Amino acid sequence: MSKRTKTRTAALLGAAALAFTAFGASAPAAAIPPPYGHIVLSVYAGEGTNGLLIDQVELWCNSNGGSHPDPDGACATVDQxxxxxxxxxxDPGPCTMDWRPVTAVAEGYWHGGVTDVAFERTYGNRCALHRGTTPVFDF
Known part of the structure; x- marks a missing residue:
């Protein structure tokens, strides 16, 4: 378990213990769980993250939201x-063979903060990115 995951887990457990203590021996019936996932999705021109940042969105899952244009579809796909x-x-299918690389990056957490998300992959062009990750990086 990474240090970052341990820190998040400890923070979540501490908040839960505080809520448990504040409400006595039983937790409140309508307790709201922390978001299941929070991920920042970025697309850079070129190979790696030294290129121009083309676009970036935020994705929250459970409850779905953020600046992603299709949070429901993206969260369902990440959950799968x-x-x-x-x-x-x-969404497999044909793409042109032109080399205009883009790099997709995802950073954040999943499983309520238990799993760190750290993804970076370069695709040959935007079509290949779409085909390999739709609807997650469709923004």
């Missing part, structure tokens, strides 16, 4: 991959 961006199914 169990938070592992390397397992995104995408």
């Amino acid at each position: 991959a169990d938070g592992d961006f390397g397992l995104l199914k995408g």
Whole structure:
């Protein structure tokens, strides 16, 4: 478990203990769980993250939101991959073979903060990015 994951887990457990103590021996019936996932998605021109930042959105899951244009679809797709961006199914199909690389980056947490998300992959062009990750990086 990474230090970042341990810190988040400890913070969540501390908040839960404080809420438990504040409300006596039983937790409140309408307790609101922390968001299941929070991920910042970025697309850079070129290979790696030294290129121009093309676009960036924020994705919150459970409850779905953020600046992503399709948070419901993106959250469902990330959930199907169990938070592992390397397992995104995408939408296979043809793309042109022109080399205009873009790099997709996802950073944040999944499983309520238990799993860190740290994904970076370069695709040959925007079509290949779309085909490999839709609808997650469709923004």
